[in-house]
Amino acid sequence: MTCAQYEELLHLYRPGERSPEEDLAVERHLQTCARCAELNRRIERAGSTIKDLRAFTPVSPDLQDALDALSARLSGAPGAERHSFLGDWLDRLLTMFDFPSMRYASAFVVTAMVAGYLFQQVRILNDVAALQDRLAAGFEGGPRLEVAYAVKPASDALAAEAGEALRSIDMSDRLDLARGIVLSRADVENLRLLVMRQAFSVLEDRRVPGLDRRTLDGFMKSAAENLTVMLRIEKKGTTR
Amino acid sequence: MTEPTDQDLVVSIRRGERNAFTSLTKRHYPFAHALALRIVCNEEDARDITQEAFVRVWRNLDRFDENTRFTTWLYRIVTNLGLDLLRARKRQPNPGTGNPGGEPADPGTPETILNNNDIARIIHRLSGDLPETQRIVFVLRDLQDLSIETVCSVTGLTGESVRTNLHYARRRIRERLEKEYQIEGSGQ
Numbered sequence: 001m002t003c004a005q006y007e008e009l010l011h012l013y014r015p016g017e018r019s020p021e022e023d024l025a026v027e028r029h030l031q032t033c034a035r036c037a038e039l040n041r042r043i044e045r046a047g048s049t050i051k052d053l054r055a056f057t058p059v060s061p062d063l064q065d066a067l068d069a070l071s072a073r074l075s076g077a078p079g080a081e082r083h084s085f086l087g088d089w090l091d092r093l094l095t096m097f098d099f100p101s102m103r104y105a106s107a108f109v110v111t112a113m114v115a116g117y118l119f120q121q122v123r124i125l126n127d128v129a130a131l132q133d134r135l136a137a138g139f140e141g142g143p144r145l146e147v148a149y150a151v152k153p154a155s156d157a158l159a160a161e162a163g164e165a166l167r168s169i170d171m172s173d174r175l176d177l178a179r180g181i182v183l184s185r186a187d188v189e190n191l192r193l194l195v196m197r198q199a200f201s202v203l204e205d206r207r208v209p210g211l212d213r214r215t216l217d218g219f220m221k222s223a224a225e226n227l228t229v230m231l232r233i234e235k236k237g238t239t240r
Numbered sequence: 241m242t243e244p245t246d247q248d249l250v251v252s253i254r255r256g257e258r259n260a261f262t263s264l265t266k267r268h269y270p271f272a273h274a275l276a277l278r279i280v281c282n283e284e285d286a287r288d289i290t291q292e293a294f295v296r297v298w299r300n301l302d303r304f305d306e307n308t309r310f311t312t313w314l315y316r317i318v319t320n321l322g323l324d325l326l327r328a329r330k331r332q333p334n335p336g337t338g339n340p341g342g343e344p345a346d347p348g349t350p351e352t353i354l355n356n357n358d359i360a361r362i363i364h365r366l367s368g369d370l371p372e373t374q375r376i377v378f379v380l381r382d383l384q385d386l387s388i389e390t391v392c393s394v395t396g397l398t399g400e401s402v403r404t405n406l407h408y409a410r411r412r413i414r415e416r417l418e419k420e421y422q423i424e425g426s427g428q
Binding site: 007008011012014016017042043046047049050053054056057058059060061063066067069070073074099100101 | 273355
């Protein structure tokens with residue numbers, strides 16, 4: 001152990017601050033190191049002054065005055081005996097923010113979630129753009145890639161429930177599958193997410209009568225599990 | 241008849257006994273006030289913080305965890321209120337009365353009569369520029385005389401972190417004492 005490390009131990013001079021092994025090591029070191037022994041004397045002297053300062057106990061305000069002031073503040077204030085379940089839960093949540101660590105942790109979590117979401121969105125768009133470039137590069141005359149999609153519902157019943165909304169995003173009759181292009185698992189996943197987002201948007205915009213939120217959620221869950229992503233390559237200048 | 245424990249009083253308060261709250265406040269007000277004064281180094285602010293701490297105790301007592309010591313919970317509330325005030329002061333361009341300065345008061349000897357403002361001024365002079373955590377650990381351990389374990393519970397720091405902060409705080413304070421109060425280690 002170096003003298004710098006002993007210095008830390010020397011400053012931990014009050015009972016219970018060092019382990020018995022550290023006490024022994026310090027004692028031995030002080031017998032052989034004049035510099036640390038001198039430092040220890042200075043630390044003891046300062047410690048003695050701090051001890052004197054500790055002895056100066058601040059005079060407490062008049063307790064009766066303090067209690068009166070407290071009582072005035074508490075009259076009518078919500079106390080320990082009056083709490084609704086919701087208010088109780090909310091108060092408990094807010095009380096946690098009395099602690100600085102909770103405030104910092106909450107801010108960190110929210111920031112991380114927002115940053116993570118934005119990062120994911122940017123990454124998906126970048127990856128899809130890169131994929132488009134990669135695919136387009138293989139075609140003479142600068143072909144254009146368009147992402148299309150098809151949804152295969154889990155059951156006919158679900159398809160019927162989805163009704164017009166399902167047909168509005170089913171573009172299978174217009175698909176012209178690219179051949180000879182190998183998509184990685186990540187490519188497919190990125191496209192799947194992109195398509196899902198578009199599908200959500202279509203379904204929300206259409207506001208199909210009779211298609212309530214629960215049915216929509218069920219349909220989208222099923223669609224997510226059964227979604228197949230296909231690519232349509234359209235040569236530049238082709239009339240759609 | 242034995243005095244009711246803090247836990248007994250907490251149970252009574254939860255049953256709606258206002259007198260039990262008065263007893264609990266009387267029992268712990270002086271220590272809470274001393275802690276607040278030693279953290280914020282200003283008598284008026286210390287009184288406000290102490291009162292606010294007991295208001296929060298009253299409002300939140302029904303969710304106080306009985307496995308925790310009441311005093312640990314109270315000191316944590318006071319400490320956090322003190323820290324909030326110190327941070328608010330830092331954000332203000334002119335800290336005003338909350339930041340006692342002037343000539344250093346003599347730490348003197350225990351026989352010397354010091355009022356609260358004198359004590360606040362000395363503590364501020366010695367520890368006012370310490371980093372937040374070092375200052376809190378120093379106040380809790382060296383001025384309020386709490387055990388390392390209690391300091392850990394109040395601050396949420398580990399034992400090793402408390403020891404490290406204590407070391408740096410005491411070193412800075414020793415250097416300040418040697419420089420400003422000519423306190424040296426030669427046994428003078």
